[in-house]
Amino acid sequence: MNYQEVLEEIKEEIKPHLKKGEVANYIPALQKVKKNDFAMSIIDVDLNEYHIGSHKKPFSIQSISKVFTFALALQNYSKELYKRVGHEPSGDPFNSLVQLEYENGVPRNPFINAGAIVTTDSLISLYKENTFDYILHFIQDATNDHSITYNKEVFKSELKHGHRNLALINMMKSFKNIKNFTDSVMQTYFKQCSIDMSTTQLAKSMLFLANHGVNPITNEQLINESKAKRINSLMLTCGHYDASGDFAYRVGLPGKSGVGGGIVAIVPKKMAICVYSPRLNKFGNSYAGTKALELFTDKTGLSIF
Numbered sequence: 637m638n639y640q641e642v643l644e645e646i647k648e649e650i651k652p653h654l655k656k657g658e659v660a661n662y663i664p665a666l667q668k669v670k671k672n673d674f675a676m677s678i679i680d681v682d683l684n685e686y687h688i689g690s691h692k693k694p695f696s697i698q699s700i701s702k703v704f705t706f707a708l709a710l711q712n713y714s715k716e717l718y719k720r721v722g723h724e725p726s727g728d729p730f731n732s733l734v735q736l737e738y739e740n741g742v743p744r745n746p747f748i749n750a751g752a753i754v755t756t757d758s759l760i761s762l763y764k765e766n767t768f769d770y771i772l773h774f775i776q777d778a779t780n781d782h783s784i785t786y787n788k789e790v791f792k793s794e795l796k797h798g799h800r801n802l803a804l805i806n807m808m809k810s811f812k813n814i815k816n817f818t819d820s821v822m823q824t825y826f827k828q829c830s831i832d833m834s835t836t837q838l839a840k841s842m843l844f845l846a847n848h849g850v851n852p853i854t855n856e857q858l859i860n861e862s863k864a865k866r867i868n869s870l871m872l873t874c875g876h877y878d879a880s881g882d883f884a885y886r887v888g889l890p891g892k893s894g895v896g897g898g899i900v901a902i903v904p905k906k907m908a909i910c911v912y913s914p915r916l917n918k919f920g921n922s923y924a925g926t927k928a929l930e931l932f933t934d935k936t937g938l939s940i941f
C-alpha cells in the first residue's frame with residue numbers, strides 16, 4: 637500500500653474539518669499555536685517514514701506523556717502499581733474527581749489525570765529528585781533523539797492554573813495513594829505534560845508498542861511483551877477519556893490523545909501513527925486528528941478489527 641498517497645488524500649479530505657473545535661484554553665500558554673495547523677506521520681517497524689503537514693514542528697504532548705510514564709513505571713513495578721491504579725475506562729472527563737471519593741482514592745486507569753499523577757508519584761518514590769530526568773531520558777531513548785525537552789512557558793502556565801490537578805493530588809493524598817510531597821508531584825507531572833515533540837518524534841517514540849515492547853530503532857527491549865500488550869489495551873479502552881468508546885468505534889486502534897492537539901495510534905506489529913491538529917472536541921481530543929485517523933483506517937483497513 638502507498639501510505640504517502642493515503643496521507644495526501646487525507647490532507648485534502650481533512651480541510652473542511654480543520655476549523656471545527658476549540659484550542660484548549662484552561663492552560664493559557666497552549667493558545668499560542670496556529671489553530672488550523674495539521675500534521676501526520678506514519679513510521680513502520682521497518683523504519684519507513686511517511687509524513688504530511690508540519691511534521692517536524694514540536695507541540696505540547698500533554699497527556700500523551702501518560703503513556704511514557706506508565707511504561708516507565710511498568711519497567712519497575714507491576715502488581716504494586718495495579719493496586720494503586722485500575723484498568724477500567726472511567727466514563728468521566730480526564731480531570732474528574734468524582735470517582736476518587738467512593739473508590740478510596742484509586743483512579744480508574746493510568747490515562748486520566750488522577751491515574752497519571754499516581755503513576756508519576758510511584759516514579760518519584762524510585763528516582764527521587766531525578767524523576768523528571770528519568771522520564772525525559774526514557775522518551776529521548778525511545779525516540780533515539782536527545783534534543784527533546786520541555787517547554788518552560790507551558791510548564792509555568794500549567795503550574796499557575798493547575799488548581800484541579802492540585803485538588804486531585806490532595807484528594808488522593810487523603811486516601812494515602814500519593815506518597816510524596818505535593819509540590820514535587822505537581823512539578824514532575826506538569827513538566828512531563830509540557831514536553832514538546834513533533835509528530836515525527838512521537839510516531840518514532842511509540843514504535844516499541846507496535847513491536848512487542850522492543851524499540852526497533854535501537855533493538856532495546858523497553859518493556860516485556862505482556863506489558864506492551866497491557867499498555868495497548870489501556871490505550872484502546874481508556875486513551876480518549878469519556879470518548880474512548882467513540883474513538884474505538886470510529887478508528888479501531890489503540891490511541892492516546894493530549895489537549896495539545898496530538899494523538900498517537902498504534903497498529904500492532906506494523907506501525908505507529910501520530911497526528912496533530914490543535915482544535916479539540918468537547919472531550920479534549922483533537923477534532924481533526926480523530927477524523928484523520930478514522931479516514932486512515934477506513935482507507936487502509938488497518939484497524940485491529
Ligand code: GLN
Nearest residue numbers: 698699730749829894895
Ligand atoms: N496537563 C493537562 C492537565 O493536566 C493534561 C490534560 C490532557 O492532555 N488531557 O490538565
